[in-house]
Amino acid sequence: MENTTSPVQASVKSGMIIGLLMLIINFVIYFIDYSLLVAAWYNIFVLILFFALIIYFGRQYRKEIGGYMTFSTAFQFSFVTLIISGLIATIGSVLLYSVIDPxxxxxxxxxxLEGMLSMLDKFGAGDSISADQLDEMRSEMSRSYTVMGQIKAFGFALIIYAIMSLILGAILKKRDKSLDY
Structure with a gap:
């Protein structure tokens, strides 16, 4: 009998690697130019990198367990990987926003707000926002950077992680067709 790791064990290792890598990238971006942390292209890049790394580690795990993986195993691997890496990223964000640079x-x-108003101006709707609405948006955005805001965001992210895991599970699964009869 081969000695293989369970999906949870493999995903904890992968999640820690991805989470630490994302944390390092965030801190490097913070030191280069902190305003890039809210740039749309940066967030898209991080999402693509996140997906690519999970697919890479998922394929490595699939190869380790014999080249085939069921959808449920792939989903479990992806979901636990996303949870672990998301938890590490959340802890890093809390440290960055509350301890390192409050x-x-x-x-x-x-x-x-500048980016959002610039985009609204491009669509001709920049003048439609009142000062009260702007203050409310500023207040809401500020709350998202608090410790509680980060915890709530992680809770919401769990739903997103489940959806992403369904997609990743479909990508990573591979059925052994020799067992069909």
Missing amino acids: GLPEILVERQ
């Missing part, structure tokens, strides 16, 4: 959230909120 003034950063205020700056990022202003950058987000």
Whole structure:
């Protein structure tokens, strides 16, 4: 009998690697130019990298267990990997926004509002937002950078992780056709 790791064991290792890599990338971006943390292209890049790394580690695990993986195993691998890496990223964000640079959230909120108003101006709707609405958006965005806001965001992310895991499970599964009869 071969000595293979379970999907949970493999995904904990993969999740830690991905989470630490994402944390390192976030801190490097913070040191280069913190305003990039709220740039749309950066967030798209991180999402693509996230997907690519999970597929890479999923294929490595599939190869390790004999080249075939059921959808449920692939889903479990993906979901636990996403949870572990998301938890590490959340802890890193809490440290960044609350301990390392407590003034950063205020700056990022202003950058987000500038970007949003710029986009609304392009569509001709920039003048339609009142000062009260702007203050409410600023307040709401500021709350998302608090410890509680980060915890709530992680809770919401679990739903997103489940959906992503369904997609990743479908990508990673591979059926042994020799067992068909």
